[in-house]
Amino acid sequence: MADRGPSREDAPASFARPYAAGRIPVWLDCDPGHDDAFAIILAAYHPRLHLLGISTVAGNQSVEKVTRNALDVLHFAGVPGVGVVAGQAGPLMRAAAICPEIHGETGLDGPHGGPALPHSRRAPLPGKAPVVMAEAISAFLGEHPDAGPVRLICTGALTNAALLLALYPELKGGLAITLMGGAIGVGNMGPVTEFNIQVDPEAAKMVFEAGVPLQMVPIEVTHTALATPEVLGRLLSSHAGISKFKALVGQLLTFFAATYREVFKFEAAPLHDPCAVALVAAPSIFEVEEMRVDIETISPLSAGQTVCDVWHQTGRPKNCAVARAMDVDAFWDILIAALDRAEAASPLR
Template sequence: MRKVILDCDPGHDDAVAILLAAGNPDIELLGLTTVGGNHTIDHVTRNAQQVLTVAGLSGVPIYRGASRPLLNDVVTATDIHGDTGMEIHGFTLPEPAVPVEEEHAVRWIVDTLMREEPGTVTLVPTGPLTNIALAARLEPRIVERVREVVLMGGAVGAGNVTASAEFNTFVDPEAAAIVFGENWPVVMVGLDLTHQALATPAVEARFASLGTACGDFVVGLFDAFRRNYKDAQGFENPPVHDPCAVAYVIDPTVVETVRVPVSVELAGTLTRGRTVADFRAAPGADCHTAVATRLDVDRFWDLVVDAVRALG
C-alpha cells in the first residue's frame, strides 16, 4: 500500500479525490491537511469534515493548515465552487461528525514524515502549495524522506485563472517555486492532463446507478460543478482535476508523464504563477520533475467508481 498525505482545499474535485484515496485498497490515507484555496480555510476544513462524514471515514484525521498564501492576498474560486466552497445540488450534506485535530497541519506533516520510514510517504497536494512549502522550510530533512510529491496544479499550456497560470500555482506562486525547487521527485498533474477528465452525463450516470450515499453525493457534486463551470469557463462538462493526481499514485500507467525541468514564474506582469517546462533539450540526470500529458480516461473513471462503490 502507498502511504499518502492528501493536502487539499475541498472543493468539488478535492472531495472526489478524497473518496478515491479513501476507497482504493492500494492507498493508506494517513490524514487530510487543509489549506486556504478554493475557499477560506474555515470553509474548506468544514467541507473536508463533511466529505469524511458522508463516507463514514471517522478514522481519517483532519489537520487545519495555512489560511493564506506566503505573500499574496487571499484568493478564492467561489465562481467555480460556490459560496461554501462545495456547493451541491440534490443532496443534503450532514453536519460534520469528524473532528479537526488540534495540531497544525504543517507541524503534523513534518512529524509524520520524520516518524515514518524514509521513502514510504507520498505527498499529494491538490490545492495551493503553502502547507508543503512551509513544511519543507520548517524541517528541510523531510525532503529526502518523501517518496514523491504528486501535485495537482500548473499547466504547460494555457492557464485557467489567467492566460498563463493555473489556479493553485497562481494563488501562491512563491510556495509553488519552493516545492518545485526542492530536490524531491515532483510529478505535476496539471491542466494539460486534468482537462481530459470530464464529468460527462454518462460518467455521472455510473455514480447514480450505485444507489449509495457516496454515489449520490458525487452526483450532487457533479451537477453543481457542471453548472458553475459552464457559467464561469464555458465547459459543457466540468474537468475533475484533483482525483487525477490520486489516480497516478494508485496506478502510474493510467497517467502518462514526461520528465522535464519545471520552474515557476514569479515576476512576470502577465505570467506570474505560470509553470514553465523547458523542453529545449533532453532532461539531465539531475532532473527531478515530470509533467503529466495523457490520461487513460476509461481506466481513470473505473478507479473512481470502484472506490466510491467500496465506500458505500
C-alpha cells in the same frame, strides 16, 4: 435515511488506521472543493493506498470552510481514523484568493445553494499543519522504515508543502510530491496560469526547487477527466437504486457542472484533483515525461506560470515528471470502484 449509528462519527479524528504492508503511504493536502471531495474518496478507498492524514489550505474557499468540508467528506464517505488539520489561511507573500464562482459560498455547494453534504461532528486536530504533518510522517516512517517514501499529494496551493519542506528539511529523503496544478500552455485563471499555482507562486517555487521527487498533473490532462452524461450514469448507478450517498454525489456534480458551464463554457465538469491521486495509485494509466519546470513569480502578466521546458532548451536539470496524457476510461474505472466502496461504508447509504 437515518444514520447507522454514532460509533464512527464520534470517534476522534486521529491517525489510527492500521497499515497494510505494501500499500503506498500518502498524505493529502487539499482545499475541498468539489473535485477535492473525489480525491479524498479515492485516496481513502483505493486498495494500493494508505491515507495517513489530511491537511487543508485556503484556495477553493477559506481555510475554515475547506477544513469543515474535509471533515464532512470523510463522514459522508464512511472513513474512520483519518485526521484533518487546518493549514495556511493564505499564501506566503500575497493576498488570499478563493473561488466561490466555481465552488460556491461553502466550497461544496449543492445545486440549490448551501452545503451539499451533512455536517460531521468531528473536529480538526489541534496544531499547525506543517508540525502535525511532520510528526505524523516521521512517526509513520519510524514505525515502517521500508514503506517510504510517503507521497504528499497536493491538490491545492502549495503553501503547506513549502512550509513543511522549509521547516523540516530532514524529511526530504522520505518524501515525494505529486501535485495537481500548473499548465504546459494555456491557463485557467490567467492566460498561462493555473489556479493552484497562481494562488501562491512563491510557495510553488520553493517546492519545485526543493530537490524532492516531484510529479505534476497539469490541466491539459485533468481537462480530459470530464464527467460526461455517460460517466454520470456510471457514477450514480447502484445495485439497489439511487442511494442517499449516490444522490449527494449527483448533487455535487450537478453544481460543479453548472458553474463550469457558466464560467468556462465546458459541457461537462472536469474532476481535476483525483487525477493526482490516480497517478500515485495507478501510474500505468498515465504517460509521463521528465522535464524542467520553473515557476514565474515576478511578471504581472504571468506570475504563477509553470514554465515547462518541453524541448529541453534551457539546459537546466530536469526536476519534475509531468503527466502528458491519461487513460480516461481507466481513470473512471478506479474512481467509480472507490465510490462504490465508499457507498458501502457510508452512514448515508
